[in-house]
Amino acid sequence: MDKLITVVGLGPGDPGMLPLQVWELLNGGLPVYLRTEVHPTVDWLKQKGVKFSSMDHHYDHATTFEEVYSNIAQEILEVAEQTPVVYGVPGHPMVAEDSVRRVLELAAARGIPTRVIPAMSFIDALSATLGIDPCKGLHIVDALRLDVQQPDPLVGTIVTQIYDRMTAGETKLSIMDHYPDEHMITVVRAAGVPKEERVQRIPLYELDRLDWIDHLTSLYIEPLTKGSEHQKFNQPEIQNTEGSFPLDPLIEVMVTLREENGCPWDREQTHKSLKPYLIEETYEVLEALEQGQMYKICEELGDLLLQIVFHAQIASENKQFNMNDVVQSITEKMIRRHPHVFGSTRVEDSQEVLVNWDKIKTQEQGAQANEQPYLSGVPRALPALLRAQKVQSKAARIGFDWPDYTGAVDKVKEELQEVLQEIGTGCTEALSEEVGDLLFAVVNLARLLKIEAEDALSLTTNKFIQRFYYIEQKASDAGKKLTELTLEQMDLWWEEAKILKKQEK
Template sequence: MKSTLHVLGLGPAGLESMTLGTYRLILSADKVFVRTFSHPCVQDLLREGAKLESFDEYYEQGESFEEVYEKIVRRLETELKKHVEVIYAVPGHPAVAERSVQLIVDKLSLQFNVLLHPSVSFLDSIFTAVPLDPIQGVLIRNYDALKGSGLTGKEWLIIPQVYSSFIASDVKLDLMDVYPDEAPAIIVQALGTPEQVVQKVKLYELDHQKFDHLTTVLVPPHKDVISMVKLQDVMRTLRAPGGCPWDREQTHETLKPYLIEESYEVLEAIEQKDMYNLTEELGDLLLQVIFHAQLAHEAEEFEFDDILRGIIHKLIHRHPHVFGDVHVDNSEEVLQNWEEIKKQEKGEERAKGWFHFPQALPALMLATKTQKAVAKVGFDWPDQEGPIAKVREEIQELQEAMESGEGIQEEFGDILFALVNLARFLKLDPEDSLRKGVHKFQNRFEKMAELAFDNGEKLENMTLEEMDFYWEKAKIYEKSGKFIET
C-alpha cells in the first residue's frame, strides 16, 4: 500500500482564511511539515497546540531556492517511507506560485499518493485588497522571471513574494526596461491580515519601501509599455481612418525602396561600428516588417503571428544540433545540414532549378550565390590559380571587344564575374571588399581636396596632373597617418 502525502494550503493570512477541512486534517495528523514558520496561519496553529515541523533551517543553509526545494522533496520522501500519511502545508494555495509543490508532484507522485487539497490563494485576497477584476487580464510572474517574459502592459502584473528591498530593486530595474519610470505600482503587505497595508508608489520609488515575505507588488495596465504589441498598435493606428495620410497610401510595392534603403543603412551603421545608430536603424528596418505585416492583415492574407510562427519553426527545424540529437563538429557541418534540410523542405520545387534565391539581389551578391550553388556539385576550380587565370583571360577578351566595338558590356560583366570567383577563393566578400574600396577612394579624395584647399587651391581650377600631385600626398598621409611634404 502506498503512503499518502497531503499537500495543504494555509491560505494567505491567519486561521480565518484556512478551510475547515484543512484545519481538522492538520490537528488530527501525526506528522505535519510546514514550509516555513513565517506565516500568520502557522503561528495561529502553534497557539492552537498543533505539532508542526518547518523547513526554515533549509532556507538558512541553502545557497539557492532550488537547492532548498530539492532538500524538502528528499526529506518528505524519507518520511513517507516511515509513515502511512504525511502532511506538507504551504502558504496560500498549493498550486499557486509554489515551486516546491511542483517538484513534489514531479518526483514523488509515481512512488506515493500525492493529494493536493484546495484552499484560499493569495490571489483571492488580492482581488479584494486592490480594485482588480481578473476579467481585465492578469499576468503572474515570479520576481526572477520578468526579463524576456513578453510584458505587454495590457494586463495587471502580479509579482508575489517580493520579500526584500534587494529583490524589489531587481524588480524595479527589470520593469523600467519596458514600463515608464513613473508608472504606478501597488505594494500590498500583510495580505488578508488585520495589519494589511496597500501602498501606491511610482515605479522608480519601488525599492524605497519596506518589504517582507508577505509582500506582493502589482502593476496596473499601462498604455506606454515598450513591446512588440505596442509597435503593432501604433502601426494599426497610423493605417486606420484618421491616421497618417502617407502611411494609409502605402502598399507592398511602394514600400520596396524603403526596405532596401533601411537595410543598407543598417549595414552602414555596422561598418561604422556606431552602435547608437545601429539601434535606430534596426528599429527602422523592423518598422518595414511591421508595416508589411499590417498591410497583409488588412488584406486578410496573413498575420504577424504567421511571420513569427514561420521563423521560429524554421530556426528550430534547421538547428537539429541544438534542438535535437544531431552532432556537429564545426560551422561547415552546420551549413551542410542547413542546406540538406532546406532541400527536404523545398521538396519537388528544388528539382526545378539550381538557383533558388532572389534574382533581384545586388549583382555582386547574386554572382557569389550563383557560384556557390554550382560549386556544391563540383563545378568549380581546384584552387585559386584557376580564377586568377580566368580574370586575365577575361581582361584580354575585353580588350579585343573594345578594339572591335562589339560585346563590350558582356565582356566587362565576365571580368566582374571572374573577380567574384577569385574573391570566393580568397574567402573575401566581394560586396564588402568593393564597399571598402569605395570608402577608401572617398576618404583619399576628401583628403586630396582638403590638402589643395589648405594650399589655397580648388579642385575645379586644377589640371589632372595638379590634382594627381595632391592625390599622391593624400596616399602618403593615409599610409603614415600624417602629412609628409613631397
C-alpha cells in the same frame, strides 16, 4: 500504513481563512512538515499547539531557490517512504509554489500517491484588497523570473515574490522596459492579514524606496490607459512603414527655432558649442541600450537625432550642406560598401565583409588614403577601451593578430609580471606605462573571446554600484552612516549582496 503525501495550503496569512479540512489534517496525528514557519498563520498554529517540522534549515545551506526546493522535496519523499505525511505551504499549494511541483513530480516518479487540499491564495486576497476582478483580465509574473516572463501593459499585472528592496530594484528596472517611469503601481504587503496588511500606491520609479518590503510583498501594475503614448509604443500593429515618419516635421521645427523670432538659445548655438550635447546624448543612448529599456532607447535616439538635425541646419544656413545631403551621402556610402548585397561581389563570412569595407574605403579616399597611416582612421576621441579594441581589430584584418586567445592569455600574464616588477621602483611614469600595457593586453584577450571590453567593464561597474547600494540600504536600516561602518561590516554586507543576486538567477 499506505504511503500518501497530502499537500495543504495555509492561506494568505489570516488564520480565519484556514480551511476546516486543512485544520483537521494538521491536527490528525500525521507528521506535519511546513515549507517555512515565517508566515502569519504559523504563529497562530504554534499558539494552538500544532506540532510540525519546519524546512527553513534548507534555506541556510543552499545557494539557490531551485536547490532549496529540490532538497525540500527529497526530504518529504524520504518521510513519505516510511509513513503518510502532510506538507503545508503558504497560500494555495498550486499558486507560485515550486516546492509543491517538485514534490508532486518526484512522488509520481516513485509511485507515491498524492492529494492536494486547496486554500485561499494570495491572488484571492490581493483581488479583494485591490477591488479587482481577475476575470476581466489579469496577468501574473514572478519577480525572480522577469528574464523569461514579461508584464502585459494591456491588462492589470501582478508581480509576485518581491522579497526585499534589492529584488524591488531589479523588478523596477525590468518593468520599466514596458511602462513609463512615472506609471502608477500599488504595492501590497500581507494582503488579507489583519493588522499586518499594508497598501501604498506610488510611481514605478519609487518602488525600491519603500523600506517595509519583505517576503509577503507583491505589486499590482495598472494597465496602460487606452491611447497613451506608451501603449502606442508597445502596440505591434503600429509598426513604422517606409516613409511613414519623414524628417521634415523635425527639420521644420529646427528651422523655426533658428529663425529671427525663434528661440534665443537655439539661435546662439554653433557646431562647436553643440559638441558637449552630442557627446552627452550619445552616452545617454548607450546607457539606455545597456539597460535594455525600449521606451528609453526610443526617447534617447530621438534626442540624438535632434543633434544631427541641429548640425545639419547650421550647415544649411551657411550654404554648406543640408539634411537631405546627409541622408543621401550615407545611403550612397552603404550601397557602395555592400557590393555583396547590391552588386555581384561574393563573400564567405563577416570577416571578409570587413576586409572589403576597408578596401572600398581606401579606393574612395584615393591618393589621400595612401598618405595616411593605416590605423589613423580610428578616432582619437573614442573612450580608451573602445579605441584600443578598434585599433586591435583593424590590425587583425591584415593578419597582425594571435592565432587564438591562448597567445593573448600569455601576454596578459607577461604584462602583469612587468607591472609587479615596476611597483617597487617608485617610478610613477614607468608604472603608468606598464599598467597601460596590461590593460591593452586584457582588451586584446576580450576581443579574441568575442567580448566587448567596454560593455564588460560597464557591466562590472554597474554590478559594483548595485552591491554598494545594498550596503547603503543595510547601513540606513541599521541607522548608521557609511563613514561609521567598519571594513568588516561592509565586507559582510557585500557578500550578502552577492549571495542574494546569485539566488535570483
